[in-house]
Amino acid sequence: KREHTLLMNPRDAEARGIQDGDYVVVFNDRGEIRVKVEVTEWILEGVVSLENGWWSSEGGSSSILSNDKAEPLSNGHTLNSTLVEVRKEA
Numbered sequence: 001k002r003e004h005t006l007l008m009n010p011r012d013a014e015a016r017g018i019q020d021g022d023y024v025v026v027f028n029d030r031g032e033i034r035v036k037v038e039v040t041e042w043i044l045e046g047v048v049s050l051e052n053g054w055w056s057s058e059g060g061s062s063s064i065l066s067n068d069k070a071e072p073l074s075n076g077h078t079l080n081s082t083l084v085e086v087r088k089e090a
Helices: 012-016
Strands: 007-009 025-028 031-039 049-052 086-090
Touching: 007 012, 007 025, 012 049
Parallel strands: 007 031
Antiparallel strands: 007 049, 025 031, 025 086
16 A cells, blocks of 8 residues: 655654654644655755645645745745654654
């Protein structure tokens, strides 16, 4: 079964006590979602990557974390500039 996954740099994960395969909460002032984390060097330190397109029954959509504004250069979605924090699920 495929799971909703967050990609996170090893140094960011270590600073938060997170290990590959842990479940985490990705959150900001707009909401939160629960996902499994994949710790990988393929993502830059200070950046996380979260797929979009998941249903609420599958853990929630990353869209709930973004604002409703259009990105000024392309008039597109602002997901690539959404600020979030990540904590290990208690």
